[in-house]
Amino acid sequence: MPARPGARHAAGRHTAAVIGGGIAGLAAATALAERGVQVTLYEREPYLGGRAGGWPTRLRDGSTVTMSRGFHAFFRQYYNLRGLLRRTDPALAALTGLPDYPLLHADGLRDSFRHVPRTPPWSALGFVALSPTFRLRDLRAMKPAPALPLLDIRVPDVYHRLDDTSAYDFLEAIGFPAQARHLAFEVFSRSFFADPRQLSAAEMALMFHIYFLGSAEGLLFDVPRSPYPAALWQPLASYLDRHRAEVRTASTVEHVEPTPAGLFEVTGDGTTRRYDAVVLALDAAGLRSLVARSDRLGDRTWRERVAHLRSAPPFLVTRLWLDRSVDPDRPGFLGTSGFGGLDNISVLNRWEDEAARWAARTGGSVVELHAYAADARVPRTVQEQQLIQQLHRVYPETREAEVVDVRHEWREDCPLFPVGGYADRPTVRTPDPGLVVAGDVVRTDLPVALMERAATTGFQAANALLERWGLHGQTLWTVPDRGRVPVLRKAAAWAGHRAT
Structure with a gap:
């Protein structure tokens, strides 16, 4: 398949290892592969997408469904992320808009961004x-x-x-x-x-x-019509394959070593390969760990900066498969405040086709609960039960529902942006021009955040390498600076x- 318009293939097939298959790594791998760079993408999980990934699980009723780490809003200001998704879905038909971003406080106050x-x-x-x-x-x-x-x-x-x-x-x-x-x-x-x-x-x-x-897009956002792998990442993996990139899931990189000749030796799964360049597209903990194991990467100041990165408090995603539907007037997504640790409720079968098929077949519903910045001092089982109790408080009809199955996902790998922490965050470029960093933890001088920062810095990392090789990079779009x-x-x- 030809490269995208404006791209020029690299002479001599430069090689690059992209370590991390989340949004940042996929953006970097895409921009490089489109321009003829021979890319190997390493991802430790058996799936792509990082924190927006998903994996199969079997319910007690015998159904095989896709579990994930929870709801993500694809805001319409995510120009670069949406540009990445347009590689395989030019009309973004895999996304559908939710009509509102409603908010509810425990004292009864409600807010809305719809009007x-x-x-x-x-x-x-x-x-x-x-x-x-x-x-x-x-x-x-x-x-x-x-x-x-x-x-x-x-x-x-x-x-x-x-x-x-x-x-x-x-x-x-x-x-x-x-x-x-x-x-x-x-x-x-x-x-x-x-x-x-x-x-x-x-x-x-x-x-x-x-x-x-x-x-001018406000707080309107889209969500995938299907689970993340089917809607977003499997098509992009096929796109990378057509551009002769090698995607290695379930592949952990243990060590990266710069060589005297200016190359990089990447060791993973018992094998070592050499590359012209490396993109580190990892979460904060993964980046800290790999840099600590790779003691010749960067200089002392850069390594200290990476070592200072911190992760945000743990968060909980609880997904419930219930034997009855919630009231028809419930929104697909509701932000909450004042309900203990409950931060939002999603009714997945309102927009996701897999959940909708399960609900139609069983007469039930698929409801997801989020607790951000959970209290690490409280036992996790206690917080899981409290979250469900708060759901009953917000949506009383769920009190009588039987739980067909439940999944609790605890994670602690989101970056923390602490007070005074900006100076210690790494930038895309490092002391070694062949080594670049991407991800939502990375510092950039563009007005982007969250998933859009991941996609943007992924493209910036690719651009930094393409510039070295005399190749045109990816054009970036943001809100005004x-x-x-x-x-x-x-x-x-x-x-x-x-x-x-």
């Missing part, structure tokens, strides 16, 4: 005007001057200004209403699997820019001058 205008700055103003959590007296109590930097977010400037402040302290400083904070801004902080007291305010502010003042409204930028600049 919020999507054009900046009316998107932010519209949310305030339409939200029941913003009362007139709350708005009067807010301190506008400390909030003005939100109106002109730039990368990396936002990190220099806000990285030493927690998301919680920043919202306290501006007097953000407590009820609105729980429903609105905690959506952003919990997306990072972190308590707002641990999360850098810079990351939260960047999210505000991406979704409210930097784009600064506020879009001139009058708001002037207000933010005025606040900055006042602060100094």
